[in-house]
Amino acid sequence: MSSSKNRRDFLLKLGTGAGMVALAAQATASLRSLVPNVSYDAPTTVKLGPPGEFPDGLKFLPDERLFVFREGNTFYAISASCTHLGCTVRAEALSKAETKTIEGTPFRLTHKFMCPCHGSQYSGDGTNVSGPAPRPLAWYFLTVSPDDGQLVVDLAREVGHDFRLTVA
Numbered sequence: 702m703s704s705s706k707n708r709r710d711f712l713l714k715l716g717t718g719a720g721m722v723a724l725a726a727q728a729t730a731s732l733r734s735l736v737p738n739v740s741y742d743a744p745t746t747v748k749l750g751p752p753g754e755f756p757d758g759l760k761f762l763p764d765e766r767l768f769v770f771r772e773g774n775t776f777y778a779i780s781a782s783c784t785h786l787g788c789t790v791r792a793e794a795l796s797k798a799e800t801k802t803i804e805g806t807p808f809r810l811t812h813k814f815m816c817p818c819h820g821s822q823y824s825g826d827g828t829n830v831s832g833p834a835p836r837p838l839a840w841y842f843l844t845v846s847p848d849d850g851q852l853v854v855d856l857a858r859e860v861g862h863d864f865r866l867t868v869a
């Protein structure tokens with residue numbers, strides 16, 4: 702067999718192979734387009750337990766990185782995720798409670814929040830007061846599950862600092 706025939710055969714096989722690869726890629730892409738784009742992200746609503754199990758004052762939930770505050774039958778939730786680079790902030794009790802007016806309503810501050818990573822500080826309603834944190838800690842929507850009466854947080858739904866859930 703001449704060397705030019707060998708070369709022609711080789712190039713022919715190479716071309717056929719490349720064509721098959723291109724066809725396979727196109728078939729895969731077509732099949733993929735038939736599969737719905739389902740998101741398997743974690744759900745944003747999380748059941749936190751019965752309201753009665755929350756103490757008056759503050760409870761830290763490490764899994765949700767959330768502070769849940771209770772004053773009698775009212776509840777609100779503040780994120781523990783620092784708005785600088787996302788470290789978990791710590792709550793420190795104030796030696797004496799302070800009052801701040803938010804949206805015309807007096808608000809009793811019992812804690813402040815400190816970030817251990819770069820020193821950001823937040824007041825008890827989550828407002829950033831010093832350090833590199835660019836904005837306040839998030840407040841999240843709370844509700845009561847109609848199924849079992851548990852407290853439910855929606856980690857995708859931020860609310861204002863005047864939000865309160867009153868549980869009957």
Ligand code: FES
Pocket residue numbers: 783784785786787788816817818819820821832833834
């Ligand atoms: S991550 Fe909190 S100050 Fe940087």
